[in-house]
Amino acid sequence: MKQLPKSIRLHSDLATELNEHVSLEARSAFVYYSMASWAETRGLSGFAAWFVKEAEGEFAHMRQFVDHLNDRGFQATFAALPAPPSEWESVQDVFESVAATEHELCERIESLIQLSHDRKDHFTGSFLQGFVPQQIADMAEADEILDRLRLAGGDGQGIILIDQELRSKAGA
Ligand SMILES: [Fe+2]
Numbered sequence: 082m083k084q085l086p087k088s089i090r091l092h093s094d095l096a097t098e099l100n101e102h103v104s105l106e107a108r109s110a111f112v113y114y115s116m117a118s119w120a121e122t123r124g125l126s127g128f129a130a131w132f133v134k135e136a137e138g139e140f141a142h143m144r145q146f147v148d149h150l151n152d153r154g155f156q157a158t159f160a161a162l163p164a165p166p167s168e169w170e171s172v173q174d175v176f177e178s179v180a181a182t183e184h185e186l187c188e189r190i191e192s193l194i195q196l197s198h199d200r201k202d203h204f205t206g207s208f209l210q211g212f213v214p215q216q217i218a219d220m221a222e223a224d225e226i227l228d229r230l231r232l233a234g235g236d237g238q239g240i241i242l243i244d245q246e247l248r249s250k251a252g253a
């Protein structure tokens with residue numbers, strides 16, 4: 082394996098945390114795929130399309146972390162993932178977990194940025210900064226859809242409208 086000069090090699094504790102983030106993005110992707118199946122089998126194909134798009138987004142993020150680790154001289158590794166949940170009470174219940182997942186991802190990025198500052202690793206800091214606008218937008222979008230679902234309050238018409246909106250957001 083290539084040996085990089087110390088000044089541009091990742092700190093091993095930072096590498097461990099980044100590698101853990103690989104699992105978090107992968108786990109989020111599978112949760113979204115599971116939500117897509119839940120929605121698809123309940124007549125909510127717009128929601129399903131949106132969940133699939135999110136799942137693909139999380140895999141793309143995972144891939145960027147893998148590349149960063151490998152490029153900085155640490156071989157990225159993959160851990161076993163817990164099975165994603167597959168049962169939710171309602172589409173609002175699904176979005177309570179979507180919002181929680183996006184908040185968790187946001188907090189993780191924030192603490193990774195803090196760690197890269199503490200380790201004076203500006204390359205990793207700058208790599209992570211690249212995720213900030215998208216992650217903030219993802220979190221805000223999840224919160225907004227959850228708010229709209231709460232307003233609809235389980236009303237079928239309202240949910241169908243949101244389903245149509247999400248279908249067009251997903252470009253499906
Ligand atoms: Fe992500």
Ligand SMILES: [Fe+2]
Nearest residue numbers: 138139183219
């Ligand atoms: Fe996301």
